[in-house]
Amino acid sequence: MLTPFALGTAVGAIAVGRVPVGNAAGNQVTSWLSPAPVLVGALAVAFSGYLAAVFLAADSVRYGDAALAAGFRRRALLAGVVSGALALAGLLVMRSSVLDLAKGAALALVCVSGAAGLATLALCWSSRFGLARLTAALAVAAVVAGWAAAQAPRFLPGMTVAQAAAGMSTLTALVIAVCCGLAVLVPSLVLLFTLFLRGRLDTPETARPGEAAVAPPGEAAGPGASAAGPTARTAAADRAARDGAAQGRAAQGRAARDRAGPLGAAAALGLAAGAGLLVFTDAPWTHVLGVAGLLLAAVAVFALTATPPGD
Amino acid sequence: MDVNQHYLFEARQMQALSLAVHIPLVCFGIAFPVLVLFAEWRYLRTGDQLYRTLARRWSRIMLALFAVGVVTGTILSFELGLLWPVWMQDFGNVFGLGFTLEGFSFFLEAIFIGIYAYGWDRLPARAHFLAGIPVAVAGVAGSLFVISVNGWMNHPSGFTLVDGRAADVRPWSALFANPMFWSEYVHMYFAAYIVCGFLLAGAYAWALLRGRRGRYERTALGISLAAGSVAAPLQVIVGDWAARDVATYQPVKLAAMEGLATTTRGAAEHLLGWYNGHAVVWGVEIPRLLSLLAFHNPDATVTGLDIVPLADQPPVNVVRFAFQAMVGIGTLLALLGLVYLYLRLRKRGLPRLVLWAVVAAGPLSVVALIAGWITTEVGRQPWIVYDVMRVSQAVTGASDIPVGYGTLSAVYLALAVIVFLILRRLAGIPLPAEAIDPPGPQGSQAGANDGLRSRRLHARRDGGVHGAGRRRLRRGAVDAAHRRAAADRRARRAPGAGPGQARDGAGLGGQPRLADLRARGVLDGLPGRVRLDHLDPRGAAADRRDRDHLPRCGLRAARGRGHLAANLAGG
Numbered sequence: 001m002l003t004p005f006a007l008g009t010a011v012g013a014i015a016v017g018r019v020p021v022g023n024a025a026g027n028q029v030t031s032w033l034s035p036a037p038v039l040v041g042a043l044a045v046a047f048s049g050y051l052a053a054v055f056l057a058a059d060s061v062r063y064g065d066a067a068l069a070a071g072f073r074r075r076a077l078l079a080g081v082v083s084g085a086l087a088l089a090g091l092l093v094m095r096s097s098v099l100d101l102a103k104g105a106a107l108a109l110v111c112v113s114g115a116a117g118l119a120t121l122a123l124c125w126s127s128r129f130g131l132a133r134l135t136a137a138l139a140v141a142a143v144v145a146g147w148a149a150a151q152a153p154r155f156l157p158g159m160t161v162a163q164a165a166a167g168m169s170t171l172t173a174l175v176i177a178v179c180c181g182l183a184v185l186v187p188s189l190v191l192l193f194t195l196f197l198r199g200r201l202d203t204p205e206t207a208r209p210g211e212a213a214v215a216p217p218g219e220a221a222g223p224g225a226s227a228a229g230p231t232a233r234t235a236a237a238d239r240a241a242r243d244g245a246a247q248g249r250a251a252q253g254r255a256a257r258d259r260a261g262p263l264g265a266a267a268a269l270g271l272a273a274g275a276g277l278l279v280f281t282d283a284p285w286t287h288v289l290g291v292a293g294l295l296l297a298a299v300a301v302f303a304l305t306a307t308p309p310g311d
Numbered sequence: 312m313d314v315n316q317h318y319l320f321e322a323r324q325m326q327a328l329s330l331a332v333h334i335p336l337v338c339f340g341i342a343f344p345v346l347v348l349f350a351e352w353r354y355l356r357t358g359d360q361l362y363r364t365l366a367r368r369w370s371r372i373m374l375a376l377f378a379v380g381v382v383t384g385t386i387l388s389f390e391l392g393l394l395w396p397v398w399m400q401d402f403g404n405v406f407g408l409g410f411t412l413e414g415f416s417f418f419l420e421a422i423f424i425g426i427y428a429y430g431w432d433r434l435p436a437r438a439h440f441l442a443g444i445p446v447a448v449a450g451v452a453g454s455l456f457v458i459s460v461n462g463w464m465n466h467p468s469g470f471t472l473v474d475g476r477a478a479d480v481r482p483w484s485a486l487f488a489n490p491m492f493w494s495e496y497v498h499m500y501f502a503a504y505i506v507c508g509f510l511l512a513g514a515y516a517w518a519l520l521r522g523r524r525g526r527y528e529r530t531a532l533g534i535s536l537a538a539g540s541v542a543a544p545l546q547v548i549v550g551d552w553a554a555r556d557v558a559t560y561q562p563v564k565l566a567a568m569e570g571l572a573t574t575t576r577g578a579a580e581h582l583l584g585w586y587n588g589h590a591v592v593w594g595v596e597i598p599r600l601l602s603l604l605a606f607h608n609p610d611a612t613v614t615g616l617d618i619v620p621l622a623d624q625p626p627v628n629v630v631r632f633a634f635q636a637m638v639g640i641g642t643l644l645a646l647l648g649l650v651y652l653y654l655r656l657r658k659r660g661l662p663r664l665v666l667w668a669v670v671a672a673g674p675l676s677v678v679a680l681i682a683g684w685i686t687t688e689v690g691r692q693p694w695i696v697y698d699v700m701r702v703s704q705a706v707t708g709a710s711d712i713p714v715g716y717g718t719l720s721a722v723y724l725a726l727a728v729i730v731f732l733i734l735r736r737l738a739g740i741p742l743p744a745e746a747i748d749p750p751g752p753q754g755s756q757a758g759a760n761d762g763l764r765s766r767r768l769h770a771r772r773d774g775g776v777h778g779a780g781r782r783r784l785r786r787g788a789v790d791a792a793h794r795r796a797a798a799d800r801r802a803r804r805a806p807g808a809g810p811g812q813a814r815d816g817a818g819l820g821g822q823p824r825l826a827d828l829r830a831r832g833v834l835d836g837l838p839g840r841v842r843l844d845h846l847d848p849r850g851a852a853a854d855r856r857d858r859d860h861l862p863r864c865g866l867r868a869a870r871g872r873g874h875l876a877a878n879l880a881g882g
Contacts, residue, residue, distance in 0.1 A: 023314050023396055024708035166404035166480070173408050173482040181415030188422045188445070195426060195434075274545075278552045280607070284490065287552070291497050294548065298541045301652065306537040307353065308529055309658040 004044035009033070012040030015094065015147060017157045036093050043086040047140050050079035054120065054136040058129035062199060069127070076124045076132070084117050087143060094150075109146035113139050263300045270297030314708035318716075322394050322706050325716045327688070329387045331681050332723050336380035338680065340420070341454050341503035343373045344447035346511070346534055351440050364743055365531055367431050370443075374428040375733050379726060381421070386719070394712075398695050398705035401477060405470045406460045408482040413456035420449035451500070458499055462492035465687070466560050467696050491560050494553040495687075501546040502683065505644060506676045508539025513673030514738075516666040527742055536669060537655070539676070540648030547645050550638070551604070557690075558605035561697060562614035563623070564690040567630040569601055570594075571615045578602045578613040583635065586627045625692040633685035640679035647672055 009032040013019050016036045020026050031037075057072035091110065095102070116139035123132035153160045165171065274293030277286045316322065347369045354362035388410065392399045423445040430439050463469075469485025470477035486492070515532035558565045565571075570586040571578055578601040584594020599609040606613070616624050647668050654661060695702045 024710075028709065028711065166407070167478070169480050170404040170407065170482055174411055177408055177411045177415075181412065181418075185415055185418055185422075188419055192422045192426060195430070271545075275548050278548055284493070287493065290552075291493075291549075294545050298545055301541045302537050305540070305652055305655045306349065306534045308526075308533050309655070 001045050001048075004048045005041040008041035008044030009037040011044075011147070012037030014156065015040065015151060017154075019156055021156050021159050036090075039086065039090055039093055043083065043090055043143075046079060046083040046086050047143070050076065050083045051136055051140060053079050054124065054129060054132050057124070057127075058133050059197075061127075061129055062197070069129070073124055073127060073129075076129075076136075077121060080117060080121045080124065080136075083139075084114075087113070087117075103150070106146050106150035109142045109149055113142035113146060116142060260304060263304050267297045267300035267304070270294060270300060314706065316703070316706045316708060316712075317710075318712040319703055319706055321712045321716050323702065325712065325719055326390055326394055327685075328716075328719065328723065329383065329390050330684060330688070332726075333380065333383040333387050334684060335506060335677050335680060336376055336383060337454055338503040338506035339373065339376045340380055340450040341500065342450075342507035342538065343369070343376070343511075344424075344443060344450050346507070346538055347373055348440065348443045348447055350534060351443065355436060355440060360743075361527060361530060365527065365534075368737070368740070369531075370428050370431070371737050372734065374424055375730070375737065377420070377424055379730050381417075382726060383723075384417070386722075393709075393715075394707055395695060395702075395705040396707050398700060401475060401700065402467075402470075402696060404480050405467075405477050405482060405485050406463050409456045409460040409463070409486050413453050416449045416453035416456060420446055420453060423449070454499060454503070455496055456486075458496045459486040459489070459492055461687075462486075462489045462495050464695065465495075465564075465691055465697050466491040467699055472699065491556050494549070494556045498546070498549050498553045498683075501542045501549055502680055504538050504542035505546060505641075506680050508535050508537075508542060509644065509669065509676040510673040511535035512539055513670045516669035519661075520663065520666050520670070525742075532669075533655075536651055539644070539672070540651040540655075543641070543644040543648035546641060550641065555605060555607075558613070561691070563616060563619055564625065564630070564687075565605065566614055566616045567625045567627045567690050568634040568686060569613075570627055570631050571601070571613060573617050574612060574615040576602070576612045577610045578605075580604065586631060591631075623693060625690050630686055630690045633682040633689065637679045637682040637686060640675050640682070644672055644676060644679070 013026075013032045013036075018026060018031045018034065018037065053072050053076035057069050057076055060066075060069035060072055116135045120132050120135040120139060123129070123135060151161075153162065155161045155164045166174075270293040272293075274290045274295075274297060277290030277293060281287070281290070347366050350362045350366035350369060353359065354366060423442055426434075427439065427443045427446060430442060434442065463486055466489050467485070468489060469481040469483075471479040473479075512532055512535040515528050515535065518528045519532065554565070554568075557568070569578075570581055570584070570591040572586075572589050577599045580597045580600035581591040581594035582597070584591040586592075602611040602613055603609045605611065616627070647665075650665060651661075651669075654665065691697055693701045693703065695705045
């Protein structure tokens with residue numbers, strides 16, 4: 001709770017212009033502990049609870065726990081009402097400050113947020129939580145976007161967004177970095193949410209069994225496979241499994257010894273090249289090769305020594 | 312415009328504390344995923360359940376340390392802006408790109424570490440292994456981006472100074488075309504394996520010294536000690552390369568590291584001793600060695616501290632002591648690594664002395680790590696951007712830094728206690744059946760004089776029948792026939808092992824079962840409503856699956872015990 005509150009007060013302080021430009025130029029207490037920032041902080045906490053309740057209600061339905069879903073539904077409705085009230089209060093407070101919420105984009109976003117909030121309430125009332133998740137997220141996002149639209153072009157008192165911004169080369173580099181980052185991050189997030197929201201990472205009772213796992217070699221062979229018989233047979237099967245595992249380990253030991261020669265050679269080569277290049281040369285490209293050599297030696301020696309002897 | 316910050320020293324110490332707490336965790340973020348994936352790869356290659364258990368237990372530790380690293384890393388990143396706002400203001404446009412990239416790397420790591428740690432029984436084996444690879448990649452990438460910023464601070468470039476601000480900024484080249492950066496990064500990369508490897512190895516060496524000589528401990532020791540022992544000798548080479556870069560690009564830092572007061576041709580190396588402002592006294596002097604090491608020429612001229620006024624010099628004794636501590640410990644670790652590799656390649660056992668050395672090597676490697684960072688950070692003083700901006704120019708004007716410092720210290724203390732408790736609890740989760748040596752010719756590792764273990768071993772030696780069935784039960788995908796077999800077995804309550812054969816838990820927390828905690832006397836004084844049928848040691852995860860069937864399990868357990876008795880009697 002403390003985190004969204006603190007962030008909300010910081011945002012609120014910026015929004016009402018209590019953060020002056022300069023090194024520690026603002027008041028350390030009243031910048032953020034005054035009515036408007038505290039209100040925004042409370043709003044942030046309410047939003048967090050609101051989103052959590054709606055999403056958890058949807059999760060409860062997926063889990064099949066009706067009582068839990070009902071509990072979260074109540075909380076979602078309550079949090080929705082509280083968030084709406086606080087947002088309206090915030091609007092009133094902000095109107096009397098420097099933030100201009102009545103102009104085009106800001107007004108539109110505020111209306112979108114209000115509509116989404118009402119839609120979420122209606123959907124939660126009728127227990128349609130899947131869709132309610134989307135409208136709740138939209139409501140909160142619209143508030144944040146509305147703040148940004150209303151704040152621009154002013155950033156701090158005496159400083160516009162354009163003045164605060166870094167130079168073009170930095171911004172370009174950042175946009176490229178963000179795009180590349182999102183290209184990696186968004187599919188990962190999709191994967192994560194798919195796994196969680198479809199229940200793949202739930203407790204085993206609700207998980208669907210996956211496709212046949214890679215069958216590792218060296219496991220118990222035939223006799224142990226259909227061990228639905230009496231104790232003696234399963235004991236024999238277990239002993240066969242153990243022997244099979246032992247034979248498997250012996251086979252791996254032989255394989256390991258076969259690998260030892262080439263690995264040792266790779267290690268020696270890597271070490272010699274790496275040490276020689278890094279210590280005695282100065283050009284960057286030789287250093288790259290040197291590091292590669294050291295890494296080769298490291299991997300080779302690790303492969304030789306990481307597993308217990310005979311494994 | 313310099314603010315007059317009374318608490319500049321406290322601000323520095325606050326930043327140093329945050330760094331010192333965060334960096335060891337970063338080492339685990341870099342190296343640990345690789346070790347965990349190695350263990351899981353061995354499982355996939357060999358089918359040996361031990362490696363799966365090892366990877367699984369390690370992945371829990373990895374997740375816990377990652378979570379703590381998130382806390383300390385967030386604090387650290389906020390501090391960079393809160394404590395040094397002028398630095399952020401004037402040069403954030405140059406190095407900010409590094410933190411942007413690191414942010415994405417961090418998110419990636421968080422996503423996949425969650426999928427990996429929670430997905431053990433719930434994803435197909437190969438998919439689970441692949442889910443771990445982004446964790447390892449992100450660990451490497453994140454540290455690379457952060458160190459690129461530190462490298463820039465030591466050797467700034469990629470901008471033009473106009474009125475004290477950075478103009479004509481070239482962020483990519485500022486961070487990545489820095490000739491000093493790569494040696495610093497590779498040095499940190501190997502250091503991560505040293506710290507992670509020796510700390511882990513120390514824990515298992517301790518276990519071996521206490522008599523827990525099972526296959527699990529020996530395998531875990533083998534992997535972690537191999538990692539540390541490979542990295543430590545190679546680090547000597549990388550360290551030499553990094554030091555030569557410092558000699559070239561930060562001569563004053565090198566002079567402070569060596570206590571070289573005046574620019575000298577054919578400079579000598581002084582081991583130990585004390586710098587009194589003019590020279591190193593009471594040290595061991597090796598003539599011409601410094602010139603030889605720094606420039607590969609025993610007659611080279613090494614720059615001394617005298618090229619800058621006293622106000623621009625770092626505190627020499629701090630830097631010197633830290634540097635020599637790092638090199639000294641690093642050399643010892645390299646020797647230990649070579650000794651271990653020799654013993655391992657010759658397939659000799661490890662004498663107790665070596666095991667004790669490994670136990671000591673864990674904390675010592677952290678000391679070396681911090682000493683190295685002290686060397687480079689304090690050695691850069693008084694500059695926050697070398698030769699461009701001073702720390703005193705960058706600091707905040709806020710007046711209550713001591714409050715922040717005190718709060719931070721309290722928070723870190725609490726965090727340390729929490730981490731200790733979490734790790735101790737994770738270590739206390741009993742090993743599953745397959746992780747202990749199976750009885751028979753392979754498994755007479757009964758050097759175990761830990762009472763509980765040997766009781767378990769003896770019990771298994773006569774009766775264990777569930778090894779094969781349990782193994783199949785355990786695998787993520789179970790086809791219908793196996794499911795039936797498993798259900799039959801559960802119904803029969805086949806006689807099995809003695810107490811404590813816990814399955815490592817279905818959930819992430821892996822709650823130790825009441826049976827095991829009871830056996831160790833931990834849970835005396837439980838409220839009376841605790842279900843006593845949980846004390847049946849043969850419950851395993853099947854109990855957790857069929858909670859509604861539990862009362863009947865108690866009865867079946869009694870019948871099962873009868874089976875065991877019959878087995879033992881009948882042979």
